Amino acid sequence: MPRLPDPRFAPDCAIEVDGRPLPARAGESVAVALLAAGEALVARSAKYHRPRGPFCLAGTCHACLARIDGVPNRRTCRVACRPGLAVESQNALPSARRDVLGAIDLVYAGGLDVHHLATWSQPANRGAIAFSRRLAGTGTLASAPPPPVGLAVEEEPFDALVVGGGPAGLAAAEALAAAGLRLLLAESDRALGGRLRAALALPGDPPLGWASDVAAGVTRAGGQAQTGLTALGVWRDGASPLVLLRVEEEPRRLRLVRAPRLVLATGGVALPPLFPRNDLPGIFAARAVARALAEEGLVPGERALVLGDGAEAGAVAERLAAAGMTVRRAEEVTEARGRHRISSARIGGGHVRCDTLAFAGPRAPASELARQVGAEVEREPASGGYRVRAAADGATAVRGVRAAGEVTGPMSAADAAAAGRRAGEAARADR
Amino acid sequence: MPTGKTILCACEDVTRSEVQRAFQAGHRDLESVKRYTGFGTGPCQGKSCLALVAQELVRLGATPAEVAPFTIRPPSDPVALSELAALEPSALPLELEIPERRPTLLPGEGDGAEVGNSLPPPGGEGQARGELRPSAPLPARADVVIVGGGIMGLSLAYQLARRGITDVVVLERRYLNAGASGRNGGGVRTQWTTPTMIRLARRSLTLCRRFAIELGVNVWMRRGGYLFLAPGPEHVRWLERTIPVHEANGLRTRLVTRDEACQLVPQLDPGQFLAASWNPDDAVVFPWPFLWGYAARAAALGVRVATFTGVTGFERQGARLTAVVTDRGRIACQTVVNATGAWSKQVAALAGVALPNRPTRHEILVTEAMKPWLGPLVSVLGNGLYFSQSQRGELVGGMGDPDEPEGIELGTSLRFLARFARAITACAPATGHLRVVRQWAGCYDVTPDNNPILGAAGFDNFLQMSGFVGHGFMMAPAVGELMADWMAGGPPDEIFTRFTVDRFAGGALPREEFIIG
Numbered sequence: 049m050p051r052l053p054d055p056r057f058a059p060d061c062a063i064e065v066d067g068r069p070l071p072a073r074a075g076e077s078v079a080v081a082l083l084a085a086g087e088a089l090v091a092r093s094a095k096y097h098r099p100r101g102p103f104c105l106a107g108t109c110h111a112c113l114a115r116i117d118g119v120p121n122r123r124t125c126r127v128a129c130r131p132g133l134a135v136e137s138q139n140a141l142p143s144a145r146r147d148v149l150g151a152i153d154l155v156y157a158g159g160l161d162v163h164h165l166a167t168w169s170q171p172a173n174r175g176a177i178a179f180s181r182r183l184a185g186t187g188t189l190a191s192a193p194p195p196p197v198g199l200a201v202e203e204e205p206f207d208a209l210v211v212g213g214g215p216a217g218l219a220a221a222e223a224l225a226a227a228g229l230r231l232l233l234a235e236s237d238r239a240l241g242g243r244l245r246a247a248l249a250l251p252g253d254p255p256l257g258w259a260s261d262v263a264a265g266v267t268r269a270g271g272q273a274q275t276g277l278t279a280l281g282v283w284r285d286g287a288s289p290l291v292l293l294r295v296e297e298e299p300r301r302l303r304l305v306r307a308p309r310l311v312l313a314t315g316g317v318a319l320p321p322l323f324p325r326n327d328l329p330g331i332f333a334a335r336a337v338a339r340a341l342a343e344e345g346l347v348p349g350e351r352a353l354v355l356g357d358g359a360e361a362g363a364v365a366e367r368l369a370a371a372g373m374t375v376r377r378a379e380e381v382t383e384a385r386g387r388h389r390i391s392s393a394r395i396g397g398g399h400v401r402c403d404t405l406a407f408a409g410p411r412a413p414a415s416e417l418a419r420q421v422g423a424e425v426e427r428e429p430a431s432g433g434y435r436v437r438a439a440a441d442g443a444t445a446v447r448g449v450r451a452a453g454e455v456t457g458p459m460s461a462a463d464a465a466a467a468g469r470r471a472g473e474a475a476r477a478d479r
Numbered sequence: 480m481p482t483g484k485t486i487l488c489a490c491e492d493v494t495r496s497e498v499q500r501a502f503q504a505g506h507r508d509l510e511s512v513k514r515y516t517g518f519g520t521g522p523c524q525g526k527s528c529l530a531l532v533a534q535e536l537v538r539l540g541a542t543p544a545e546v547a548p549f550t551i552r553p554p555s556d557p558v559a560l561s562e563l564a565a566l567e568p569s570a571l572p573l574e575l576e577i578p579e580r581r582p583t584l585l586p587g588e589g590d591g592a593e594v595g596n597s598l599p600p601p602g603g604e605g606q607a608r609g610e611l612r613p614s615a616p617l618p619a620r621a622d623v624v625i626v627g628g629g630i631m632g633l634s635l636a637y638q639l640a641r642r643g644i645t646d647v648v649v650l651e652r653r654y655l656n657a658g659a660s661g662r663n664g665g666g667v668r669t670q671w672t673t674p675t676m677i678r679l680a681r682r683s684l685t686l687c688r689r690f691a692i693e694l695g696v697n698v699w700m701r702r703g704g705y706l707f708l709a710p711g712p713e714h715v716r717w718l719e720r721t722i723p724v725h726e727a728n729g730l731r732t733r734l735v736t737r738d739e740a741c742q743l744v745p746q747l748d749p750g751q752f753l754a755a756s757w758n759p760d761d762a763v764v765f766p767w768p769f770l771w772g773y774a775a776r777a778a779a780l781g782v783r784v785a786t787f788t789g790v791t792g793f794e795r796q797g798a799r800l801t802a803v804v805t806d807r808g809r810i811a812c813q814t815v816v817n818a819t820g821a822w823s824k825q826v827a828a829l830a831g832v833a834l835p836n837r838p839t840r841h842e843i844l845v846t847e848a849m850k851p852w853l854g855p856l857v858s859v860l861g862n863g864l865y866f867s868q869s870q871r872g873e874l875v876g877g878m879g880d881p882d883e884p885e886g887i888e889l890g891t892s893l894r895f896l897a898r899f900a901r902a903i904t905a906c907a908p909a910t911g912h913l914r915v916v917r918q919w920a921g922c923y924d925v926t927p928d929n930n931p932i933l934g935a936a937g938f939d940n941f942l943q944m945s946g947f948v949g950h951g952f953m954m955a956p957a958v959g960e961l962m963a964d965w966m967a968g969g970p971p972d973e974i975f976t977r978f979t980v981d982r983f984a985g986g987a988l989p990r991e992e993f994i995i996g
Contacts, residue, residue: 093489096482098486109526110490111489119912120849121557153484159494163515164696167697177697181851181870181872182851185848186849187850188852194911197561201567236556280554282577283553286574290893292554294558294562319530320486320489324485325480327489385480386480387480387481412527412530416526416555419551425548427533427543431530432531
């Protein structure tokens with residue numbers, strides 16, 4: 049049962065995967081359509097040609113890349129299905145499932161030391177260079193130029209820019225809009241809500257419907273609450289930071305936004321678990337499977353292992369069980385096995401069969417933009433990542449830039465919303 | 480079944496044991512581990528692997544300073560050149576930038592690993608050098624102290640050691656590859672305008688070709704040639720004057736028509752240029768391993784390479800420098816070599832010697848990796864655009880900015896992205912598909928006549944190796960060899976008498992015009 053038996057989730061079109069038709073629902077992501085068809089293996093990895101598939105379903109892990117309509121390196125979790133969409137597995141000969149170059153992984157089982165490869169003789173070295181150049185790269189450059197991008201990008205002034213549409217960003221936007229400020233709320237994914245979209249109903253979680261209320265409030269104040277809008281960089285001169293964003297919907301285009309108030313609510317990044325074969329298809333971020341189940345009715349397999357000990361792990365296990373999966377929980381896994389997809393995991397002395405592993409582990413603060421703009425960060429011991437140092441009102445070391453939510457360290461959605469609200473309220477006075 | 484690797488960086492397939500091996504080989508801080516293993520250089524730009532690798536390094540015993548996050552390289556999500564070309568460069572001032580802020584440690588609580596970004600010292604320095612210092616003590620004296628662990632200094636150190644001069648210390652302010660040696664586009668060409676530069680470049684090409692075998696580390700040299708496009712009649716005339724010099728010096732350079740150029744690179748728009756000069760023997764390399772190779776082999780022969788060690792002054796006596804003072808102690812010595820590239824002027828000033836060098840930022844970027852589509856390095860005369868395809872399949876390209884002011888600046892500007900995108904999509908429109916994954920900057924070390932500064936300056940034993948105007952990387956293998964010959968007692972090559980700093984005291988000087996980027 050790859051999809052919940054609900055007419056909302058029923059396939060209504062077909063996409064083409066390596067030449068074969070695959071049922072899909074228009075608008076859902078290619079990754080979800082593949083998983084619903086039981087295909088967790090999407091790509092082969094860059095160097096060792098290991099099987100890879102969707103992990104984060106949030107556009108950050110780049111493990112699910114495919115050539116789509118001839119364009120290489122597209123994240124299948126970020127491309128919406130439509131009838132006839134052509135998906136090809138990349139970096140594989142002939143296909144991701146049967147990739148003869150997977151032999152590289154076996155030959156170099158202990159690792160491939162590229163720096164010292166074939167340095168013993170000149171002819172061997174030349175051969176290795178010529179051969180490896182042909183192996184590198186993930187697609188062919190189209191000979192026809194892309195269509196022109198239309199109008200020149202003009203700088204757009206806003207009273208405030210909030211990056212990230214999860215609990216913290218929503219609360220900040222709500223507070224700013226309530227003060228009548230004209231703001232842009234930019235969410236890179238296709239819906240607002242962040243982790244609330246996983247519908248885990250953890251204690252204190254605001255209802256998901258709140259997101260649309262916030263969007264309406266932002267619009268009433270003359271601003272925009274925009275999904276599919278990714279912040280790419282923050283550049284500074286003497287004045288307010290200038291943020292470059294990309295509209296993800298085709299035709300893609302850039303926007304340049306300058307705002308005296310910048311709230312970074314960029315959340316966290318799902319980290320993979322650490323054990324041998326931690327990159328097997330079928331291993332997912334727990335929030336990713338919960339969200340795909342809630343929004344797309346995706347039931348990723350039959351037997352799930354939920355790894356992690358927090359409240360989130362418990363809630364995800366419950367949801368997957370309610371969807372009909374056989375679910376087991378574990379606090380530690382020391383190895384995964386499987387050929388094209390995880391088939392078992394070692395727990396203690398034994399192996400447990402599973403086709404899905406949902407990892408509810410620490411998330412790394414998504415502090416890239418904060419680091420670009422010059423905010424101070426500190427190591428966050430649970431994930432190993434870097435959280436933004438922010439005061440209770442979100443203030444960072446950079447004037448006019450505030451941070452709230454998981455980008456400042458692990459916290460519940462309720463706490464993230466509270467932090468976002470404080471940051472938004474304090475930002476009203478920034479200029 | 481895939482083998483039992485534990486993957487830390489999924490984009491570039493970097494395993495836990497690869498990180499462990501890098502650490503054990505002495506690449507301890509995140510910047511060095513990134514360069515050695517390639518983690519964090521894929522399309523996701525380190526979003527998850529930075530945390531995982533940092534965690535692993537901590538587990539292996541790295542200090543908090545060693546796991547300060549690597550410098551952020553915009554954009555934070557891949558963006559197509561065609562999209563960037565819609566930005567208006569003139570609306571984006573140079574000052575609008577992301578400074579290169581190397582995090583400094585702040586006194587803090589918790590695990591003591593707090594990292595501050597807020598107050599970058601000028602020039603973008605500040606990686607917590609004190610905490611990153613190597614444990615091996617500095618010697619109290621040495622025959623030769625080479626200031627600068629870039630390719631110039633390390634190539635010299637290796638060549639000296641080969642000639643039996645091993646009482647040598649190389650001082651590097653940061654990690655290997657932190658300066659222009661780790662920031663350049665990896666071009667190695669013979670197309671110059673003077674017999675001297677052509678001779679040096681030809682020798683360098685020969686040494687590069689042998690490098691992997693001689694030094695035991697791959698530099699991925701590929702002889703795809705260099706194609707210089709001439710957009711205007713004045714550029715064609717200039718090539719017509721230059722190419723005979725190449726022919727007279729044994730190069731295979733020739734003037735090619737638009738059709739021939741478009742056969743070499745079918746993506747070129749023939750409406751954008753009139754003719755081109757083509758040399759099939761020029762090459763591209765991957766710069767970083769040159770430094771590892773030279774440093775490792777020099778060290779094996781007895782040279783001491785001290786990273787994270789900054790020079791703070793010199794001691795002098797009459798016409799000689801007698802010691803180099805560093806932030807880790809002083810080293811008495813017979814000879815001091817200044818091989819600090821864009822920092823040469825600052826370092827010379829510590830000895831009271833004025834150099835006319837003007838450091839100037841040049842920006843560069845790479846895109847996602849594609850199957851081989853581009854053989855040569857292509858450069859456009861006039862606007863300074865250049866681009867090539869790396870061994871990994873990325874497009875690597877840069878472009879100078881005539882409005883760039885003098886100064887050591889390693890931050891990155893949005894204006895460069897816009898200017899580069901416009902220039903390359905005009906030159907080769909299909910490149911608009913390519914998505915930029917990373918931009919950074921380095922400094923050219925510019926001199927008044929675009930020629931290097933060599934020989935003694937100010938003091939009899941204060942030797943200069945600077946002023947290579949963005950082309951030091953490709954010249955270094957040959958220059959290090961000639962300099963070592965001279966320092967080992969041989970007669971000086973003409974470059975050491977011709978390119979001394981004293982030449983600027985005289986009148987007009989012949990200027991090297993074949994400068995790109």
